[in-house]
Amino acid sequence: MITTVLVEDLDPASVDAGVAAHYGDPAREQRLLAESVGLVDRGNRGVVTVTGPDRLGWLHSITTQHVAALAPLTGTELLVLSPHGHVEHHAGVLDDGTTTWLDTEPGRAPALLEFLSRMRFLMRVEPADVTADWAILSLVGPDTTRVLSALGVGPLAAPDVVAVPGPKFAAGSVPARSTSEYATAALPAGGFARRMPYGADLIVPRASVSSLTSSLDVPPAGLWAFEALRVAAGRPRLGFDTDHKTLPAEIGWLAAAVHLEKGCYRGQETVARVHNLGRPPRRLVLLHLDGITTDSPPAPGTPVVSAEGRPVGVTGTAVRHHELGLVALALVKQNVAADARLQVGDSAAAIDPEPFGS
Known part of the structure; x- marks a missing residue:
């Protein structure tokens, strides 16, 4: 049953x-x-x-x-x-x-x-x-x-x-x-x-x-x-992995949902400006959480903190994956290094080295 x-x-x-x-x-x-x-x-x-x-x-x-x-x-x-x-x-x-x-x-x-x-x-x-x-x-x-x-x-x-x-x-x-x-x-x-x-x-x-x-x-x-x-x-959900200031380029939605050459629509100027600059303010990453201190997934919106104690992002959806263990999507500042030592609540965190889709 x-x-x-x-x-x-x-x-x-x-x-x-x-x-x-x-x-x-x-x-x-x-x-x-x-x-x-x-x-x-x-x-x-x-x-x-x-x-x-x-x-x-x-x-x-x-x-x-x-x-x-x-x-x-x-x-x-x-x-x-x-x-x-x-x-x-x-x-x-x-x-x-x-x-x-x-x-x-x-x-x-x-x-x-x-x-x-x-x-x-x-x-x-x-x-x-x-x-x-x-x-x-x-x-x-x-x-x-x-x-x-x-x-x-x-x-x-x-x-x-x-x-x-x-x-x-x-x-x-x-x-x-x-x-x-x-x-x-x-x-x-x-x-x-x-x-x-x-x-x-x-x-x-x-x-x-x-x-x-x-x-x-x-x-x-x-x-x-x-x-x-x-x-x-690395597929984001609105309201789970986004906040009120999320831009399409930050979370990988340009390919699936945004046409960069079509006529005017609300917000188009920002989309074009961010894309032409080539560096949106934040980027979506997959965080691996050590799960030593706690095996409970962090709540959405939990701060991602650098080794120096500076907030550098926030978590979105966190899950227990059958192969990867405890992982979470997070929006982090563009200048956060791929090998940065990070902290999410009581858990040490590391950015997955493989870009989504690779």
Whole structure:
């Protein structure tokens, strides 16, 4: 019998409440996602739809991504920035030819909908929060293609991500398309499958979640396992690994979610200035924590301190990884050396020497 432990059973205040943290063995579930494939319930994510003939051109004009020519059944990612270029929203995108689907962090759909509604003006668009009716499930692992084929939608092409040009790049260096393109297909029983770097997301009606999961020959894995692999891969989450002053260039979102040559949008000037300078104020790193004094992961926002006692950054998500041990994502100042001796709470910390994606 599977033992389901919900996130709120372990942390009643977590914004990730509503889904399983694990099913009895978090380390085994991590290995499952790393070596085979598992199904992760991410149904706590918010889902916003935009319909209307102007939807793609309108989203193109108010977000960081080039979506004006997004082909039907294609996905990508986008950001909404503040006037000063700080990240306010991050969303996965899927357009089915008549509707653009935006999935975002738990609890953030109302704020995203409020922003979109304020920006409508005279455009023929209709944004709506459909979180109550639609859920996100994620297939994670190297055997994802096999499961997609069994669902009747595979194989889907691997993610296509445009390389980020260097500072002061020549005009025309970035093609006039979304900087990340994720192959998508309609599911025969309703909903969509979207290929992602970690596997695939299934966007399905909540009413069909139970029948879909029971029909798949895929073992479940909890959010803890998904988060552990996410941290090791250096994939940030808004609100977990970002703060109110986070810039896209600091956390590696330029490639997936920002088009550096498209027209004006809120915060574009800051994006261009930071990229042309080539050194954002902070950078996202993976910290290895010694776990000698404590094996409890530090809370998000815990200061990262230099050997001299100076604050040089803050932690984001911290996890116990099945191979790496206790690790955490952190935003640290750009001038912190890669071999610096650091402290996080009671734990000594060291920056992983391998850049994300290497």
